[in-house]
Amino acid sequence: MGEVINLRMARKARARAEAAGKAEANRARHGRTAGDKARDQAEQERLRRTLDGARRDGED
Structure with missing residues (x-):
């Protein structure tokens, strides 16, 4: 017989993993110092x- 899982806990774990991925992307995008932004610009x-x-x- 297969392993018994709690669907509520599985949904919450999946939501936490998605939120963590989104947070990591936001940190990479917005978590830069002014010096980093100036250097990139x-x-x-x-x-x-x-x-x-x-x-x-003059050439077309």
Whole structure:
């Protein structure tokens, strides 16, 4: 015979696991310092300037 499980407890455990995954994603997205954000923004700006500098003007 199979193992007896409590469905209420299983649902709560699944909900906790989903909440923990969502919380981890939010920490990665929003839990950065101002220095990290400034560094990423500077890197994006540098990449944009490099790409714009390599453009050929006048060609269509």
